[in-house]
Amino acid sequence: MCGIIGILGRDPVVGKLVASLKRLEYRGYDSAGVATLEGLRIECRRAEGKLRNLEEQLRHCPPAGQSGIGHTRWATHGKPTEGNAHPHATESVAVVHNGIIENFRELRAELERNGADFKSETDTEVVPHLVESYLKNGYSPQDAVQASLPRLRGAFALTFLFKGHDDLLIGACKASPLAVGHGNGEVYLGSDAIALAPLTDTITYLEDGDCAVLTRTTCVIYGTGGSVVQRETSKSVVSSLLADKANYRHFMAKEIHEQPTVAGKTLTHYLDVAAKRVAMPMALPFDFNSIQRISIIACGTASYAGHIAKYWFERLARLSVEIDVASEFRYREAPLRRGDLAIVISQSGETADTLAALRYAKDQGLHTISVVNVATSTIARESESVLPTLAGPEIGVASTKAFICQLMVLAVLAVTAGKERGKLSKIDESNLVRELIEVPRLIAAALLAEPQIEKLAHLMADARAAIYLGRGTSAPLAFEAALKLKEISYIHSEGYAAGELKHGPIALIDEAIPVVVIAPYDRVFDKTVSNMQEVAARGGKIILITDAKGASEAAVDTLVTIVLPTMVATFAPMVYAIPVQLLAYHTAVARGADVDQPRNLAKSVTVE
Incomplete structure (x- = not known):
């Protein structure tokens, strides 16, 4: 979730360090810092808050070193203060760190007994002190790092800078990308290709347990056993001009409006549009007829995409699906049948809990598919099959276009499974593909409701809480809608399956809490109307999101009715996601919240 950059350059590197850190702001952070080598001295500059605070420090007295490391921190251990910001340094070594050192307390106690003087509350600070202890015993920097790594328990990506070694940068990773x-004539280390894009497009991804020893002209990588290993070098397709809001106020707004385009791009990757049939770009290494159960594993917004896909797989392919949040999946030791299928979903492809769940599923003998937006990510590299979402870089912390593209990929996969299992005829397939082809146009039509939604958001902004209701595939969309509102506007909100309203949540209904009902006119519409009547009878303020027929048939007074284009209900969540995204966005703007970088959140959660 934090950002790392390291540079061995030919000119002063502080400007490049800060520029790369700016490209990592989308991950979410609460402090930042850099360290450079100034002759025989390590020079650290750190600041609490946004990068502009660090830039202000550097403007008054910019360091001139040609070797340096930088970091944006998302607090785990210790408050988000300047003292806890990275880099952390001793006299001889500076380090930046993504992840968590789980055994830092015992290491810290040991190091303090031996005279180490700690300045922060962080787990990270044990790392430079541990390496320093080996340096004092005569170890070389490389040997000191390699002696220290086995003693660190947890997940980490580490980058080291050493006093007196201007042509040396060492990086190491375990369960965290680097x-x-x-x-x-220069070499770099970064937590992802986005940070490195302005510097180079030639990338080598380290694998779990690797340690890379770099000079300006050499790169030697050591594997877990300490032997030299070869890792593939590839060309990155990430644009160096990535972080551009165009004419939009926020990245989130831009990414919401990109959804017709990215949905269409994803569609054409997986469909033969002319023939109106699915056309997977690669053969899957199993037959869906051999699968008895699918486990879908994800976190946050991606998990709600999985919940919607459950309806599709069960209805279209008659396949049993179980949904797990990744942070619980491996710990509950679920009995899994060898040869079944696990689908893991992650925008970044680096989500720590999802990666651990993927590895657990593989160990249990399951086939694995990853639905990811970063095809070079760790989850993608470790999956048996990869289905990229093709949403393009998503900078806003709150996922929008990645969610839509996840749904698109999962919908195509469900149709593929139904066809392969003989549950869908060629006519069924053609009809479903025709419905999918319509989705980008319908998304564009749904965006036309933005002025009405922006006006509504000013009313929503004063609410102390909100409730979202839906049935069928609209139920998990209600969960996602509530998450969107709470994560960027900080209004407490909950999503419920509408039929569950009377089993407890109805106690919350009063005239001060808006109730957003997601209800396309479908086979359960009348049931949803009954729940709306229960809300209305208790003075609840109803915001109805439906289509023209739903609006005419609802027969319930609403505060606002948002009318979306008429469509077949099967894939409606991909269109009905638009107004709930816009409502969350404009509500957050009306409340003056930091939409793209909401407090306490990170884009890529690389720690458990």
Whole structure:
């Protein structure tokens, strides 16, 4: 979730360090810092809050070193203060760290007994002190790092800078991503290709347990056993001009409006549009007829995409589906049948809990498919099959276009499974593909409701809480809608399956709490109307999101009715997601919240 950059350059590197850190702001952070080598001295500059605070420090007295490391921190151990910001340094070594050192307390106690003087509350600070202890015993920097790594328990990506070694950068990773960037007489380390994009497009991704020893002209990678290993070098397709809001006020707004385009791009990757049939770009290494159960595993918004896909797989392919949040999946030791299928969903492809769940599923003998937006990510590399979402880089912390593209991929996969299992005829397939082809146009039509939604948001902004209701595939969309509102506007909100209203949540209904009902005119519409009547009878303020027929048939007074284009209900969540995204966005703007970087959140959660 934090951002790392390291540079061995030919000129002063502080400007490049800060520029790369700016490209990592989308991950979410609460402090930032850099360290450079100034002759025989390590020079650290750190600041609480946004990068502009660090830039202000550097403007008054910019360091001139040609070797440096930088970091944006998302607090785990210790408050988000300047003292807890990275880099952390001793006299001889500076380090930046993504992840968590789980055994830092015992290491810290041991190091303090031996005279180490700790300045922060963080788990990270044990790392430079541990390495320093080996340096004092005569170890070389490389040997000191390699002696220290086995003693660290947890997940980490680490980058080291050493006093007196201007042509040396060492990186190591375990269950947290790190990449080497190769330049002309320069070399780089970064937590992802986005950070490295302005510097180079030639990338080597380190694998779990790797340690890379870099100079300006060499890159030697050691595997878990300490032997030299070869890792593939590839060309990154990430644009160096990525972080551009165009004419939008926020990245989130831009990404919401990109959804017709990215949905269409994803569609054409998985469909033969002319023939109106599914056309997977690769053969899957199993037959859906051999699958008895699918486990869908994800976190946050991605998990709600999985909940919607459960309806599709069960209805279209008659396949049993179980949904797990990744943070619980491996710990409950679920009995899994060898040869079944696990589908893991992650925008970044680096989500720590989802990666651990993927590895657990593989160990249990399951086939694995990853639905990811970063095809070079760790989850993608470790999956048996990869289905990229093709949403393009998503900078806003709250996922929008990645969610829509996840749904698109999962819908195509469900149709594929239904066809392969003989549950869908060729006519069924053609009809479903025709419905999918319509989705980008319908999303564009749904965006036309934005002025009405923006006006509504000013009323929503004063609410102390909100409730979202839906049935069928609209139920998990209600969960996602509530998450969107709470994560960027900080209004407490909950999503419920509408039929559950009378089993407890109805106690919350009063005239001060808006109730957003997601209800396309479908086979359960009348049931949803009954729940709306229960809300109305208790003075609840109803915001109805439906289509023209639903609006005419509802027969319930609403505060606002948002009318979306008429469509077949099967894939409605991909269109009905638009107004709930816009409502969350404009409510957050009306409340003056930091939409793209909401407090306490991170884009890529690389720690448990």
